[in-house]
Amino acid sequence: GAVVSQHPSRVICKSGTSVKIECRSLDFQATTMFWYRQFPKKSLMLMATSNEGSKATYEQGVEKDKFLINHASLTLSTLTVTSAHPEDSSFYICSARAVAGGGGFYEQYFGPGTRLTVT
Amino acid sequence: GEDVEQSLFLSVREGDSSVINCTYTDSSSTYLYWYKQEPGAGLQLLTYIFSNMDMKQDQRLTVLLNKKDKHLSLRIADTQTGDSAIYFCAGARGSQGNLIFGKGTKLSVKP
Numbered sequence: 001g002a003v004v005s006q007h008p009s010r011v012i013c014k015s016g017t018s019v020k021i022e023c024r025s026l027d028f029q030a031t032t033m034f035w036y037r038q039f040p041k042k043s044l045m046l047m048a049t050s051n052e053g054s055k056a057t058y059e060q061g062v063e064k065d066k067f068l069i070n071h072a073s074l075t076l077s078t079l080t081v082t083s084a085h086p087e088d089s090s091f092y093i094c095s096a097r098a099v100a101g102g103g104g105f106y107e108q109y110f111g112p113g114t115r116l117t118v119t
Numbered sequence: 120g121e122d123v124e125q126s127l128f129l130s131v132r133e134g135d136s137s138v139i140n141c142t143y144t145d146s147s148s149t150y151l152y153w154y155k156q157e158p159g160a161g162l163q164l165l166t167y168i169f170s171n172m173d174m175k176q177d178q179r180l181t182v183l184l185n186k187k188d189k190h191l192s193l194r195i196a197d198t199q200t201g202d203s204a205i206y207f208c209a210g211a212r213g214s215q216g217n218l219i220f221g222k223g224t225k226l227s228v229k230p
Contacts, residue, residue: 004161006161042222043207046217093162
């Protein structure tokens with residue numbers, strides 16, 4: 001099946017620094033990638049949707065200047081958390097989709113997630 | 120209320136059947152999905168059902184859909200300890216098909 005990797009799997013950084021998380025589709029071309037944030041005991045919160053070669057579409061309430069998303073190629077999207085603060089500590093998950101399926105079928109393949117801890 | 124709602128916890132004994140329930144408000148999703156998340160990992164698509172179907176069975180998994188009541192359920196037969204995980208139901212919204220997830224049901228299987 002389709003594989004999506006994320007790197008790093010876990011990162012600890014100091015408050016005020018920036019952190020970049022990579023999401024790669026390993027065996028397919030991802031025209032659309034999604035970034036989610038997951039809080040303990042809560043659902044996945046969609047942060048933004050990115051299409052290759054165009055600007056990301058951010059969900060309401062997500063600061064685009066803080067969470068920079070770049071979808072530079074069909075196999076790579078990056079999320080940069082700029083000037084990270086402790087409240088940004090969370091589990092970040094990316095997903096990728098090859099093409100919108102016929103008849104409204106949208107299968108997304110998820111990465112294993114990145115645990116960010118800001119101290 | 121939330122777009123997709125699920126109970127947060129379910130505990131069963133090994134060998135029993137598990138039934139995880141989900142209700143949703145937006146009926147425009149052509150497909151409805153069940154995802155499984157193991158600890159510290161991403162989500163894995165378990166199964167899905169086309170909105171015009173009432174039931175879909177795939178080995179130990181049975182999905183039931185009641186469109187009138189906007190109710191979706193996932194039944195796992197002969198539940199094993201390896202089935203312990205968080206299960207999310209999801210629908211797709213909008214032209215890009217963004218998945219809208221419930222909060223997830225944590226299934227604990229006791230030996």
